[in-house]
Amino acid sequence: MNADRRPALKPVSESVGPIAAMAAVFARDVRVAFRQRQDLLNPLLFFIMVVTLFPLGVSPEVAFLKQSGAGILWVAALLSVLLSLDHLFRHDFDDGTLEQLVLQPQPLFLLVLAKTAAHWVLTGLPLVLLAPVLGVMVHLDGNSIAILCLTLLIGTPVLSMIGAIGAALTLGLRSAGVLLSLLIIPLYIPVLIFGTGTVAAAAEGAPVGGYLALMGAFLVLAVTLSPFASAAALRISLSNS
Amino acid sequence: MWQFFHKLGSPKWFFGIATRFMPWLLAIGIILLLAGLVWGLAFAPKDYLQGNSYRIIFIHVPTAFLAQSIYIMMASAAVVTLVWRMKLADVFVKTVAPVGLVFTFLSLFTGAVWGKPTWGTWWVWDARLTSMLILLFLYGGAIALDRAINDEKSAARAVAVLVLVGVVNIPIIKYSVEWWNTLHQPATFKLTEKPSMPVEMWVPLLLSVLGLYLLFGWLACLRMKTEIVMREQKTRWVRELVMAGRG
Amino acid sequence: MSEPLLQAIDLECERDERLLFQNLSFSILPGTVTRVEGPNGTGKTTLLRILAGLNDAWSGQLLWCGEPRARQRESFLRNTLYIGHRPGIKPLLTPVENLKALMAGRREVSDEVLVQALAGTGLAGFENVPCRNLSAGQQRRVALARLLIADEPLWLLDEVFTAIDADGVRAIESLLQQRAAEGGAVLVTTHHELQLPGMKRITLGAGGVHEC
Numbered sequence: 146m147n148a149d150r151r152p153a154l155k156p157v158s159e160s161v162g163p164i165a166a167m168a169a170v171f172a173r174d175v176r177v178a179f180r181q182r183q184d185l186l187n188p189l190l191f192f193i194m195v196v197t198l199f200p201l202g203v204s205p206e207v208a209f210l211k212q213s214g215a216g217i218l219w220v221a222a223l224l225s226v227l228l229s230l231d232h233l234f235r236h237d238f239d240d241g242t243l244e245q246l247v248l249q250p251q252p253l254f255l256l257v258l259a260k261t262a263a264h265w266v267l268t269g270l271p272l273v274l275l276a277p278v279l280g281v282m283v284h285l286d287g288n289s290i291a292i293l294c295l296t297l298l299i300g301t302p303v304l305s306m307i308g309a310i311g312a313a314l315t316l317g318l319r320s321a322g323v324l325l326s327l328l329i330i331p332l333y334i335p336v337l338i339f340g341t342g343t344v345a346a347a348a349e350g351a352p353v354g355g356y357l358a359l360m361g362a363f364l365v366l367a368v369t370l371s372p373f374a375s376a377a378a379l380r381i382s383l384s385n386s
Numbered sequence: 387m388w389q390f391f392h393k394l395g396s397p398k399w400f401f402g403i404a405t406r407f408m409p410w411l412l413a414i415g416i417i418l419l420l421a422g423l424v425w426g427l428a429f430a431p432k433d434y435l436q437g438n439s440y441r442i443i444f445i446h447v448p449t450a451f452l453a454q455s456i457y458i459m460m461a462s463a464a465v466v467t468l469v470w471r472m473k474l475a476d477v478f479v480k481t482v483a484p485v486g487l488v489f490t491f492l493s494l495f496t497g498a499v500w501g502k503p504t505w506g507t508w509w510v511w512d513a514r515l516t517s518m519l520i521l522l523f524l525y526g527g528a529i530a531l532d533r534a535i536n537d538e539k540s541a542a543r544a545v546a547v548l549v550l551v552g553v554v555n556i557p558i559i560k561y562s563v564e565w566w567n568t569l570h571q572p573a574t575f576k577l578t579e580k581p582s583m584p585v586e587m588w589v590p591l592l593l594s595v596l597g598l599y600l601l602f603g604w605l606a607c608l609r610m611k612t613e614i615v616m617r618e619q620k621t622r623w624v625r626e627l628v629m630a631g632r633g
Numbered sequence: 634m635s636e637p638l639l640q641a642i643d644l645e646c647e648r649d650e651r652l653l654f655q656n657l658s659f660s661i662l663p664g665t666v667t668r669v670e671g672p673n674g675t676g677k678t679t680l681l682r683i684l685a686g687l688n689d690a691w692s693g694q695l696l697w698c699g700e701p702r703a704r705q706r707e708s709f710l711r712n713t714l715y716i717g718h719r720p721g722i723k724p725l726l727t728p729v730e731n732l733k734a735l736m737a738g739r740r741e742v743s744d745e746v747l748v749q750a751l752a753g754t755g756l757a758g759f760e761n762v763p764c765r766n767l768s769a770g771q772q773r774r775v776a777l778a779r780l781l782i783a784d785e786p787l788w789l790l791d792e793v794f795t796a797i798d799a800d801g802v803r804a805i806e807s808l809l810q811q812r813a814a815e816g817g818a819v820l821v822t823t824h825h826e827l828q829l830p831g832m833k834r835i836t837l838g839a840g841g842v843h844e845c
Contacts, residue, residue: 169737241719
């Protein structure tokens with residue numbers, strides 16, 4: 146190992162800007178995910194299968210499905226996001242890239258935000274795109290499907306953001322997956338309520354602008370606050386490993 | 387001020403103070419609770435709508451009060467854990483969480499018992515009951531996380547983060563559950579819409595709430611003392627304490 | 634004598650109710666190689682993780698360039714290179730992609746520099762092979778390629794020689810020595826017999842803590 150060019154050995158102060166660092170984190174996660182495409186498909190398959198269980202397990206009647214369709218889709222989407230969260234930091238934790246992430250001379254919450262954004266693009270967004278197909282299968286009308294997709298589009302990033310806190314807290318623990326669900330499901334309830342409630346209100350012909358604005362407020366709140374909690378939780382979990 | 391704060395963080399100092407105050411907490415707590423309960427259950431007037439069955443309020447409301455305020459107290463202690471790393475705050479959150487869980491369960495249970503004569507069923511997806519059920523989940527999560535992490539300092543800090551996230555979410559959960567409730571059950575019998583309570587009802591209620599708070603203080607001190615002795619068993623003052631107890 | 638880069642004063646760490654070390658004080662000066670020694674389970678890795686800023690379960694004082702480290706976080710992180718047991722290599726990415734991602738938050742590096750560094754660790758021709766197809770030693774070399782392009786004055790290296798063959802070990806030894814000669818500071822833990830002229834030691838373990 147020979148190096149011909151030696152850098153100066155005085156402490157340096159200039160480093161890369163936070164936006165570039167975030168972009169690099171995002172790009173790496175997306176690249177890794179596309180090298181293992183099956184992992185991208187799994188939450189989607191799970192989403193479809195859970196939705197299939199309801200007509201089979203409860204009732205295939207059009208009236209029931211029309212009424213419960215939005216709720217079924219929301220619950221299924223919530224569960225598949227939950228299932229995918231365990232991987233959010235786990236692989237990085239195992240191979241040591243998480244340590245290197247924390248040691249970057251950058252605000253950690255921004256890097257965590259970038260990682261969570263990648264998680265949403267890779268799991269939440271595909272669910273939103275698949276939802277219309279399943280909406281048709283549970284006999285939702287066109288307007289309801291449109292509103293449902295809109296609520297999922299606003300709501301799934303909130304699921305990823307809140308879920309990241311749970312994933313960071315349970316990192317490296319035994320049976321982390323189940324524990325993660327226990328911690329996070331109660332926090333998902335408001336998003337679920339407003340997600341399905343908005344569709345129900347739309348079906349009754351009520352104006353939904355206010356509800357959507359409220360969900361938007363949830364999103365803003367989650368994006369601004371949860372990265373700090375996730376970053377703190379990551380430090381605690383790494384410190385303990 | 388800072389010296390006082392520093393002292394407050396010392397487990398040994400707390401141990402002494404708690405030992406001194408505990409008999410008072412216990413005695414006054416029992417007196418107040420008994421007074422409130424006897425007055426409420428035996429002497430307060432009947433409710434004009436619900437008859438005698440409303441009297442469970444004298445147990446239901448205090449437990450529900452405690453269930454909610456314990457979570458707020460835990461959140462305050464969680465801030466102390468994260469910012470000042472005070473051992474006593476770690477101990478408080480850890481030992482008090484199961485108490486909060488029990489009170490939440492009791493308030494749900496008494497709510498269900500109350501629901502039977504009032505609504506005709508044990509369980510109603512009423513906004514308050516549902517919020518309490520979610521609070522029960524939050525307590526359960528905090529306890530489960532604490533049990534899952536071996537190292538006590540890491541456990542305390544992880545639980546502190548979780549409790550703070552929970553406390554930010556509680557108002558949002560409450561609000562959304564209430565909205566959901568109006569959306570699905572617009573015709574439900576609403577307790578909030580009742581006429582205001584006569585003095586003969588709310589004074590005993592106040593007494594039992596206060597009594598239960600004091601008893602909670604006593605129980606918290608007791609549990610914290612136990613936990614402190616477990617954690618500090620290697621220190622000199624705990625050894626001396628044990629030796630003194632023997633001799 | 635130049636200013637110490639990193640200074641530890643009365644460092645104490647308790648882990649799982651066991652006291653690993655206490656009253657540990659030392660300075661890491663530019664131009665030195667320091668080896669952390671001690672039997673298994675005496676806290677060598679923990680000490681390195683504390684110094685790197687990964688573990689907060691310690692008490693005492695840590696000074697970076699004479700000031701409390703907590704107040705100098707970004708400067709400290711920017712100027713410290715830590716390579717741990719788990720080297721931070723993603724199996725699905727190629728060596729070049731991995732190095733690029735690891736450097737991303739610190740400074741911009743061109744692909745040619747990375748390819749050159751990889752060639753310097755004996756990985757010429759493997760630049761675009763996914764790391765999972767490389768051997769354990771080769772993966773380790775990918776992480777160590779960072780040493781050839783690092784501009785950080787302080788290196789914290791945990792078990793650097795793991796899975797590295799004899800030639801590689803010699804190359805790393807001379808790299809560390811060269812680094813110290815240039816004014817860099819290196820702190821290593823290793824089970825390998827490391828003998829460098831002028832090497833300092835921090836000994837942890839049963840007989841208490843010594844610093845030489």
